Amino acid sequence: MASKTETRTRKANSPKVRPQTRAPAEVKSDDPLYLQVVRALKDEIVSGVHPVGSQLPTEEELCERFSVSRYTVREALRRLREDNLVSSRQGAGTIVVPPRPADSFVHEVMSINDLVAFATGVRFAIDAIEMIVVDAKLAARLGIASGEEWLSVRGLRHTDGNEFPICWTEVYINREFAAVGRLLQRHTGPIFHLIEDLFGQSIVEVHQDIAAALISPELAGGLKVKPGTTALEVQRTYKLATGKIAQVAINTHPAARFRHSMTMRRVKG
Structure with a gap:
């Protein structure tokens, strides 16, 4: 609900916009205030x-404007982010991003915290959970020792x-932390968080x-693609402070x- 101050402002006039190279689209005074701001900024983004x-002006500058x-x-x-027009990061402000096809999946990563956002933004439909013995071929693929037992999760x-579906996922969990397997069917979010919570570990x-x-034909x-379709394999190896995978x-x-x-940004120093 808008504050009394904002209500008086809305009755008086639509948002005041400082002169730009192109004036923002007209807005209706009876629209919610946030939508008026969305339309003004969206028009400026589209018009260049x-x-x-x-980088968009700061929150403080937009409040004043x-x-x-x-x-x-x-x-x-938030609405502009949902429309895939901007991307906001703590300490980096709000950046105008390029448009993308409606059927593509964009994964933005700059920190381990961004992996949390990725995992919570998608649903993992698990097809199989089982303990496996790592053979030489899989060991070479994962960068781990052959002959060890690991928990395999696929879906x-x-x-x-x-x-x-956006992807086929294979997760291999060190036997030391395999107990997380009993929680995965009802778990949402990143699996590595379970390892941290259950075992008091920290992925660094x-x-x-x-x-x-x-x-492959199996996937x-x-x-829902033809066998032999080009793919991108994104492999992530999660390590503890001790260096253990x-x-x-x-x-x-x-x-x-x-x-x-x-x-990427240039760092002074």
């Missing part, structure tokens, strides 16, 4: 006032509203490799449905 890669509360500005920015990942490093691959049906995850994405996004 805020080009791709540029539109004469609204910080809550209203945050709700407007498809989905996002709401999309009929196609995640090494990621992305490689081109072809989708083609579940991913706690978990290895491999996500196989049909290439046409996946784009990896990463922002």
Whole structure:
């Protein structure tokens, strides 16, 4: 609910916009304040006032510009993120991002915390959970010793509203932490969090490799693509402070449905 101050502002006039190279689209005074801010900023993004890669004004600057509360500005920015027009990161502000095809899945990673957002934003439909003995071929693939027992978890990942799975996932968990397996069927979120919570451990490093691959006949049906379709394999190795590997995850994405996004900034020093 808008504050009394915001209600008076809304009755008086629509958001005040400082002169730009192109005026924002007209807004209706009876619309919620956050939608008025959304429309003004969206028009500026589309018209090039805020080009791709540029940073939007700060929350404080937007509050002053539109004469609204910080809550209203945050709700407007949330809506712009949902429309895939901007990306917000703590300490980096809100950045205008390039448009993407409606059927593609964008995974943005800059920290281990971003992996949490990835895992909570998709549903893992587990197909199989079992203890396996790592053979030489799998050992070479995962970078672990052969002959050891690891917990294997396999299945498809989905996002709401999309009929196609985003990837096939294989997770291999060190036998020392295999007890998490009994919780996985009703667990949502990242598996490595279970390891941390149940065993008092802390994942301090995640090494990621992305490689081109072809989708095998065994995976083609579940991913709803033809065998031999180009794919991207995203492999992540999760390590403890001791250097021990706690978990290895491999996500196989049909290439046409996946784009990896990463922002790099120059560090002074």
